[in-house]
Amino acid sequence: MTPQPGSPGDVLTLISTGSATTRSDLARVTGLARSTISQRVDALIERGLVEETETGESTGGRPPRQLRLHTEEHAFAGVDLGATHCRVALMDISGEILAACEDPLLIGDGPEEVLAHVDRRLDALLADAGRPRAALRAIGMGVPGPVEFATGRPNNPPIMPGWNDYPIPEYFDGPSVLVDNDVNVMALGEHRHAFPGARHLLFVKAGTGIGCGIVADGKLHRGAQGSAGDIGHIRVSGHDDAGCRCGNSACLEAVAGGAALARRLRELGLAAESAADVVALVQAGDTQALRLVREAGRLIGEVLAGLVNFFNPEVIVIGGALSRVHDHLVAGVRETIYRRSLPLATHHLSITPSRAGVDAAVLGAGLLAVEHYLSPDNINRIVNA
């Protein structure tokens, strides 16, 4: 954690954020000697991270050469693995999407089969984008279960049979691989895509289960063991008869998750096996399904009301399968938060359905890869290698 001011990584940050984009600006802003700046910039150019153009603004004499990220050189991938789908997007170093695809895929087929599929899609997308495999520098991946972020190994994921403790990064030869749970990458994608100026944001995924991704001070908050945001097992009041798969009762997920709602609809004689079926019933105008979704919104709102008091976010985004009927769900969430949270914390609070939608996870996964690669520590490691 020792600061190393003026490192190549710092210089790249100044260039990529547009804070200083000529050699003389860099020397002025950093106080580094002109010769040191030239060393730094040349190393960044040599490694294909930065390019220098002749198109600077003329000031009478020769226009100063502009520095910018070299978007033609590298490639980064975002991978969104769900229970039954796989999305892959290829990005350049600025986060622009170069190519993307989506397929049905069962996570339960196990890591070898699923990752082989991902690998083939990466090859195809790289070919589409006209970049060699060696250009792929980092892969970000979201998976539908808990992950030890430091090692990229799933940690007892309930719906990913065969994946427990599987070292996902080792499957890919070459690029850095960062694996996180789906709701964290969704939170990152939503933040960067729709709310880049918000310092503190919560992204709630309401689907079969219920989870939350936390952006604190612009960065993902994963907590001490990486389990932060696991709100599905927070207790809600008045439902002590509702048993949960975790062994406790009255967990939010056991009363407001898509699986719980489907079960209650079955008890009412309706055909509903999944969160998607619940959504379909609401969209078909079924009043019982509608009532249940709105009640689920209130229960999610009860938990969020407490978290609003605790965390004081600027934005709460509601995503996940159930958010496809967000009129009803978000109404219930809003109603309870405004009733139960403190006025100071709700006064400027925005509660909104996801804007990135189904792309939140793949965007966030790709940006996880790009941001890791551009972090000063990583750039310094690359330049000094």
Next chain:
Amino acid sequence: MTPQPGSPGDVLTLISTGSATTRSDLARVTGLARSTISQRVDALIERGLVEETETGESTGGRPPRQLRLHTEEHAFAGVDLGATHCRVALMDISGEILAACEDPLLIGDGPEEVLAHVDRRLDALLADAGRPRAALRAIGMGVPGPVEFATGRPNNPPIMPGWNDYPIPEYFDGPSVLVDNDVNVMALGEHRHAFPGARHLLFVKAGTGIGCGIVADGKLHRGAQGSAGDIGHIRVSGHDDAGCRCGNSACLEAVAGGAALARRLRELGLAAESAADVVALVQAGDTQALRLVREAGRLIGEVLAGLVNFFNPEVIVIGGALSRVHDHLVAGVRETIYRRSLPLATHHLSITPSRAGVDAAVLGAGLLAVEHYLSPDNINRIVNA
């Protein structure tokens, strides 16, 4: 937020953290030209921030001169204002306490009277420490109510009559003044004093009311409006009959705060007006008071169990008046957290009574002042002034 690598503030950080303590180390670590380093260091010395000694390790020739914080020059104050007390501590720039005092003082006497008292104590402590008033560069202050941190104005504080919107910083001529609520400065003090290595820590103050200070990634998390940590009005289950002063029911504070416990003991025919009376009854062995405190611990634990799932802290510290009977209180907290939180989040979780004790607030307030003063942005402002 533009990074300015190699600024005077960065150089001072390298010196104060011990990362580079000679001019040649600074040049090597930063990549700055030797002449630039000399400019930076000379400016820091000229402003009394850094001193240079001859006591470096000999390497055959002349021993290199060592740079370190100049602890003789400046002074910083921590002020802990409670409902009925005032603590003031004077610190040097390294955070060492030079002198301290404590008096009974009623916050309800209003800002003019209370701040005049603080001001006299500052003069006395500065005289004790042999430093002129002009040496006092920053004051940190914790007050028992919500504060808009950016302006240092209390925001509708319920137990601070006369203080609403009062511009505390303007009372003091000269030093920077940082005002925060008491539980935030207690969290900072506890973290820096007892758990400096913990990345994520919660400090719970269980007294008349119940509040929480949040350290996320080593820094205070204040939230979007500065109201983060207000856990006293989170709903607990099974107490819908307990009305709260906030207008809702079943708030944690309304069932487990010291005022609520005292009221319930009065209903049982015992003499108890305050959290301190509850503590005295427990210490005298009263079984009803003991039962209530333990039950309060369980209710606080219920709320914290949810926050453990959400935030995944490494350490939870229990402080405040009720923590003086922490055997009973913390036992109740632990019991519920271990039953209700997810195993991954509790496996390495430490739940402990406060170690900084009554000094947590005054320490944290003083360090708030020192850390503000030493922040790179502030140092750059001073050096460039």
